[in-house]
Amino acid sequence: MIEVQDLALAAGKFRIDHLHLSLPEEAFNILLGPTGSGKTLILESIIGLRKFQRGRIVIDGQEVQNLPPEKRGISYVPQDLALFPHLTVEENLLYGLRAKKKFRGNSDPHLNHLITALKIENLLSRYPQGLSGGEKQRVALGRALAPSPRLLLLDEPLTALDPAMKSEIQQLLISLHRSLSFTALHVTHDLDEAYLLGERIHVLIDGKLEQSGRREEVFLHPQTIAVARFLGLRNLFSARVLRFDEGERSVSAWVWDREVIIPSDHAAGHLTVGEEVILYLRPEEVMILRPDKPVRESLRRNILAGKIETILDRGNHRWVLFRPAGLEVYLEINLPNYVFRNLDLKEGQEIRVAMRRESFWIIPTK
Amino acid sequence: MRKKGEERYINFEKTAIFAALALFLFYVVLIMALLTFFEEKGFLEVLLSPDTLFSIRLSLMTATLAMLLAVAVALPAAYALSRLNFPGKKLVDTFLELPMIMSPVALGAALLIFFNTKVGNIIQEKGILFVFEFPGIILAQFATIAGLATRLMKTTLDEISPRYEAVARSLGASAWGAFLGVTFPLAFRGLLSAMILCWAKAVGEFGATVTLAGTMAFKTETMPVAIFMALASADIPKTTILILILTGIGLAALYAVRLVEKRPQIV
Numbered sequence: 001m002i003e004v005q006d007l008a009l010a011a012g013k014f015r016i017d018h019l020h021l022s023l024p025e026e027a028f029n030i031l032l033g034p035t036g037s038g039k040t041l042i043l044e045s046i047i048g049l050r051k052f053q054r055g056r057i058v059i060d061g062q063e064v065q066n067l068p069p070e071k072r073g074i075s076y077v078p079q080d081l082a083l084f085p086h087l088t089v090e091e092n093l094l095y096g097l098r099a100k101k102k103f104r105g106n107s108d109p110h111l112n113h114l115i116t117a118l119k120i121e122n123l124l125s126r127y128p129q130g131l132s133g134g135e136k137q138r139v140a141l142g143r144a145l146a147p148s149p150r151l152l153l154l155d156e157p158l159t160a161l162d163p164a165m166k167s168e169i170q171q172l173l174i175s176l177h178r179s180l181s182f183t184a185l186h187v188t189h190d191l192d193e194a195y196l197l198g199e200r201i202h203v204l205i206d207g208k209l210e211q212s213g214r215r216e217e218v219f220l221h222p223q224t225i226a227v228a229r230f231l232g233l234r235n236l237f238s239a240r241v242l243r244f245d246e247g248e249r250s251v252s253a254w255v256w257d258r259e260v261i262i263p264s265d266h267a268a269g270h271l272t273v274g275e276e277v278i279l280y281l282r283p284e285e286v287m288i289l290r291p292d293k294p295v296r297e298s299l300r301r302n303i304l305a306g307k308i309e310t311i312l313d314r315g316n317h318r319w320v321l322f323r324p325a326g327l328e329v330y331l332e333i334n335l336p337n338y339v340f341r342n343l344d345l346k347e348g349q350e351i352r353v354a355m356r357r358e359s360f361w362i363i364p365t366k
Numbered sequence: 367m368r369k370k371g372e373e374r375y376i377n378f379e380k381t382a383i384f385a386a387l388a389l390f391l392f393y394v395v396l397i398m399a400l401l402t403f404f405e406e407k408g409f410l411e412v413l414l415s416p417d418t419l420f421s422i423r424l425s426l427m428t429a430t431l432a433m434l435l436a437v438a439v440a441l442p443a444a445y446a447l448s449r450l451n452f453p454g455k456k457l458v459d460t461f462l463e464l465p466m467i468m469s470p471v472a473l474g475a476a477l478l479i480f481f482n483t484k485v486g487n488i489i490q491e492k493g494i495l496f497v498f499e500f501p502g503i504i505l506a507q508f509a510t511i512a513g514l515a516t517r518l519m520k521t522t523l524d525e526i527s528p529r530y531e532a533v534a535r536s537l538g539a540s541a542w543g544a545f546l547g548v549t550f551p552l553a554f555r556g557l558l559s560a561m562i563l564c565w566a567k568a569v570g571e572f573g574a575t576v577t578l579a580g581t582m583a584f585k586t587e588t589m590p591v592a593i594f595m596a597l598a599s600a601d602i603p604k605t606t607i608l609i610l611i612l613t614g615i616g617l618a619a620l621y622a623v624r625l626v627e628k629r630p631q632i633v
């Protein structure tokens with residue numbers, strides 16, 4: 001386990017305080033947050049490039065915050081990769097092993113495995129200048145992994161790549177992680193990349209670690225409004241807690257001038273009656289009812305009638321903006337293209353939508 | 367037919383090129399003027415005369431020592447100014463530019479006055495004699511070029527991303543190891559050209575040297591001092607020859623800088 005405990009640091013006016021971060025052994029961790037949220041500051045603190053006011057960095061039970069960077073056993077791939085331009089690819093790869101006096105000749109099985117896995121056998125005698133973006137990425141990963149670090153830190157290294165190359169390197173990262181099982185902390189603001197690579201996601205917003213957890217937990221069930229907004233969650237509505245039903249294991253909330261019942265395990269944190277909360281449901285979980293078909297019992301409670309305001313073709317799905325009659329709110333609905341075609345929807349059309357109670361989630365506002 | 371804007375741009379280019387050529391011509395005329403007083407017969411005689419040879423030797427030796435001393439201080443100072451944060455950094459940075467804008471005579475006078483203070487006296491009595499002595503020339507040249515050396519080396523280091531060192535450190539290199547193994551080789555050409563420029567400036571240094579070390583023949587008479595002395599005694603042919611020699615050394619140094627900077631980083 002690698003832990004950042006009670007970290008406090010300041011950079012200009014920006015502050016991070018009481019930050020705790022736990023990186024489980026051999027997991028691919030993602031530090032996810034918008035630009036300017038302090039991700040790189042945390043990374044630099046872990047490596048030892050930045051002094052901080054308070055805090056501990058513990059790797060396998062050993063406190064390393066007072067050690068110089070070279071004694072921490074942490075490898076680092078910066079955004080610009082920083083391949084040494086005066087050294088060949090091979091010399092770049094061996095830099096760490098040589099610096100640590102761990103170079104055991106070219107027959108080192110770990111090194112050979114890396115070179116094969118990264119497909120850089122043919123590049124060894126070349127200099128970084130002549131390499132393509134993807135080749136540079138692979139060399140930088142190899143250089144970082146060659147000394148078998150206790151932790152691999154990646155600071156948005158894929159940002160500058162075109163989509164095809166990015167996807168290739170992402171696949172490579174996944175397969176490398178499977179075969180070498182290193183602990184990684186990958187910094188990014190890219191949601192797709194975070195979802196694809198991350199086993200555990202740590203969401204950092206404005207210097208505050210808003211949520212840490214398994215990928216699905218974080219992406220499907222944000223615990224705070226800041227995380228929900230950053231993850232691009234749509235359909236957030238102000239609501240008020242009405243009552244709890246212990247027997248039914250449910251929470252009632254007042255929203256859209258009506259009572260909505262939500263399973264109690266869909267509510268984050270401890271709620272009290274009368275508390276203002278945010279209620280959300282994912283756009284793909286809103287169902288459009290066909291006028292000619294009977295409505296299932298489970299859907300009957302939460303039905304809204306209204307009008308389609310806008311329809312947009314988003315390529316892999318249609319996005320429908322729905323305005324319930326008599327309410328000052330909009331609902332966003334994502335429809336798979338085949339469903340859209342079957343329903344034959346048009347802008348301005350009157351429709352009815354339904355939501356299952358399991359589709360609702362509650363986020364506290366405090 | 368050319369568009370109006372295009373024409374204006376070409377005029378602009380022509381003006382810029384004309385300025386460059388005019389400046390070049392200005393210096394060529396100056397050197398040509400020297401040649402009108404140049405007497406071929408006397409050239410070898412003046413060049414090989416013991417006092418000229420002494421001046422050349424003295425200039426080259428003191429400039430080299432002053433440059434090495436300046437680099438020894440300027441390189442770590444440039445590193446600190448380029449990479450590290452410390453209280454008073456801006457103030458230090460500003461002060462280092464002072465010798466570049468301060469008159470060399472003023473700098474020499476300040477040194478001379480310093481050696482007349484109590485501390486200065488103690489240094490002279492218990493340590494090294496500077497005033498009107500060989501070490502005085504080195505100190506005067508050092509004072510003139512140390513700030514410049516720091517500025518040039520800082521510019522070179524500024525161009526090299528500190529991330530190289532950061533990565534090298536994370537890979538297991540010590541602070542020294544990362545500097546020597548990564549930053550230094552990457553900065554080498556820039557540092558070398560800074561050294562050559564500072565050396566050439568030290569060779570041509572006059573004001574501070576003459577004020578602190580005086581004009582004693584066979585003792586503190588560097589090339590520029592010799593030029594001044596020859597001119598003062600109205601020996602125009604000797605003055606001309608000495609200037610040509612000094613100009614030759616300077617041009618060779620500048621050409622060396624171009625060679626160093628021209629070479630591609632990686633062959």
